[in-house]
Amino acid sequence: MEYAAKLETEVDPASRVVSREEWLEARKALLQQEKELTRQRDRVNAARLALPWVKVEKDYRFETSSGEKTLSDLFDGRSQLMIDHFMFHPDWDAGCEGCSFFADHIDGMLPHLNNHDVTLVAVSRAPIEKIEAYKRRMNWHFPWVSSFGSDFNYDFHVSFTKEELASGSVNYNFRQTPSEQAFDELPGLSAFYKNEKGEIFHTYSQYARGGEEALGALMILDHAPLGRNETGTLSFVKRKDEYVAKPAASSGCCH
Template sequence: MEYIAKQEQKGGAGSRVVSREEWLEARKALLQQEKELTRQRDRVNAARLALPWVRVDKDYRFQTSSGQKSLADLFEGRSQLMINHFMFGPDWDAGCPGCSFFADHIDGMLPHLNNHDVTFMTVSRAPLDKIEAYKRRMNWHFPWVSSYGSDFNFDFHVSFTKEQLASGSVTYNFRQTPSEQAHDELPGLSAFYKDEQGQIFHTYSQYARGGEEALGTLMILDHAPLGRNETGTLSFVKRKDEYVQKPAANAGCCH
């Protein structure tokens, strides 16, 4: 470390190179901000749990690999249901790269969520055959169903008609969003609860960048020396089979 400080006057991305003592002082100051962020997250989580619920009375239907199912069926015998609103429209050839990036994180979570009485389900408006073909391409195993022909996506403000977009704005992320900032499909995450009587309640939804904390890759990059190194939200993200493999930066000339 001392050798590097003597040889280099600055670190990556213009960072200063300092003594270990000065670095430790700066790191301890940052730690106080990180602790406050953790406490703030705890406060927000408590407020989220305190939100009131809304009963869902509409009979939504979904196309699945084992036939048509209701919203109640999607709980798969558990009391809690998380629905990932995946951007994949009926006329699209492939799923959204950003939603695909999120989907890469799902399979490893499922055993832990299921053990906690939570079912995690992905829903898109694309027909089931398109969904299953894309799922095979990406080598994913999580449950993914089609809401094609249903009002579900529209009612939860993640899909928009041509008429809605032509009106100049759409309701997204609990506000009016200009149409030029929207698409026919947008991402989100919604939570539901089913009680012992079979009543279903909508408890929570988040949109836009609200789900970033579930993206482990982003959380790791936030701690890496150059951060996310992006020019816009998720500007670096591609579908995982579309990345061009780069040689290791420290590979010798003989490799």
């Protein structure tokens, strides 16, 4: 199993039932671990903010629904830019299921991020026409642009050429990742800052499972009785319009 703490669902739930006093003792012990996790997260966040920055020298261009834009334009008047590296290959007809799961969270975040001087934009290699069509299908409204024909995805190690994949490994998540564990496209999140001179700096990137804390639905599942109940990372996730509706459970009343 990928997660050591994953609940084995074949265990009879009744075997986990204890008295309120026993439960409270176990819950208090877990609370200490949760508090340490919170303190560790604070330390990691402080270290993240202390990272040095790298000036972006390349003139990246993107296709948008309103024409070509530069990386500087994507800031939309704000000083901070977060880019969701959304997996959507030019040959695909739909975006990645896992990236779509994250995208379902974005629209509700935007007013809060924007008020905090942060712009969030999704970037994919698919042509803008495919992006716009999929965006309509999913009923999303956040900014989403195409890096088709640009080096952007390759420079930030979320897209890989056939030659790179054929070499046996690709540079992903700050290490050489075996090609059999990689695809043409992989997910990530990158942060940028623009100063008053208009200079842009790359401040942070995260990949693979690094972005899980941004997935509110996943965090709720981590607190549910059966957890994520998955056989692999996000194995349960589908595009939101592809779930099969389950019949409502019987209330036990006469029908």
